[in-house]
Amino acid sequence: MNIILDASPLGIGFYHRQARTGISRVIEQLVIGLHHSNEINLMLAAPTHLTETMRYSHSVFNGNAPVFVNNSSEQSLARVENRLLGYFSPDSKPTKVIRELTYRTRRLLNQDVSDFNAASLSDQTLYHATFFPIPEAIRKSRTLPMVQSIYDMIPILYPNWFTSGEQTVKQVLATLPPEAWVTTISQATKDDFCAHTGFDTNRVVPILLAASPTLFYPVIDQGQKQAIKTKLGIGDKPYLLSLATLEPRKNIAHLIRAFGQLVNSGEVASDVQLVLVGAKGWKFDEIMAEASKSPALVSRLIFTGFVPDEELAPLYSGALAFIYPSLYEGFGLPPLEAMQCGLPVIASTIAAITEVVGKAAIQVSPTDADALCQAIVTVTKSSTLRADLSAKGLKQASLFSWDKFTAEHVELYKHIIRSQ
Secondary structure, eight states, X not given: OEEEEEOHHHHHHHHOGGGOSHHHHHHHHHHHHHHTOTTOEEEEEOSBOHHHHHHHHHHHHGGGOOEEOSOHHHHHHHHHHHHHHTTSOTTSHHHHHHHHHHHHHHHHXXXXXXXXXXXXXXXXXXXEESSSOOOHXXXXXXXXXXXXXXXXXXXHHOGGGSOTTOOHHHHHHHHOOTTSEEEESSHHHHHHHHHHHOOOGGGEEEOOOOOOTTTSOOOOOHHHHHHHHHHHTOTTSOEEEEESOBSGGGTHHHHHHHHHHHHHHTOSOTTOEEEEESOBOTTHHHHHHHHTTOHHHHTTEEEEEOOOGGGHHHHHHTSSEEEEOOSOOSSOHHXXXXXXTTOOEEEEOOXXXXXXXXXXXXXXXXXXXXXXXXXXXHXXXXXXXXXXXXXXXXXXXXXXXXXXXXXXXXXXXXXXXXXX
């Protein structure tokens, strides 16, 4: 089977590390998994950021990179730009200057968005839009089967959690052909998508995610755990951990209020800290305002900013518990990562997270501060409970794998192509 995968989010993340979020991890795992599949002839597309995506592909696959289906003239220009960029590191000043100049040039030439010649693509070829909308040329061809990934419906269902610039999901829904197929990352997201759009439920397939076993695992080495604690300024004190972009949907202000209540009441040990990992998001100032209400609380909070995936396993493994009070998720990858590291998890009761954690975590309503406080107190005071949750979490996490994720995509592609 010839499968064309939109890899442009990975090109974006090549130069912007903070763009390497959960969605980027998912797309990367699918690209790598399909590239290694004996049943797939993988090709890549970049409706946007072609230069960056080609450089990403070369850096990952070197001489064995999948071919791109963008027009040959676009690829030639991208190769020229990458030859210039190849002399400099991705985050250097010359790189930024070159990329800005070439970006402006493409805008002037109206070439900032790629076009595709669908007629040139062979039979038995399927196009999979992994994040951005299916390109117009592919949609209009009516000859290629199409798949669109949907990760969540948050900007549609809760627009107040986003800036006006968050339009990708709206653009996808506005252009999604009824004959396309859709993958979602949870049954909860499928339910939300179908309820909102009225899309044929038989053409929507949930394929659950996983956490990389090479990145997320129980770290036994005390030296590794101490090294990351020293680097992030955590010190030798015990800590609770949360990992999320610092924005309203992740409910971090609620977690800070609950932790502050425990600090003020003395119900949590005086040396326990709350470590908040994640880049600044929308309305970050509101979170900081909540954090600064009490001097006693401020001294117990640690904001680390963005932490690379490669450093997360010892950070997870060294914590007392992981807390994820999110108001809405398409899947909920951080709780799965935490469980795979053997960390006890406290998470909200929303449907997508329940699919992930099963009965292996303590779940509380994301709006119930008292329940969250009680869960934190219970977990921090009982080593027996922590050991029990750790064992259950490791067992639950073993149900998810990227191999299974890739295999289910391959089976879906087979079904779609057979049914054409």
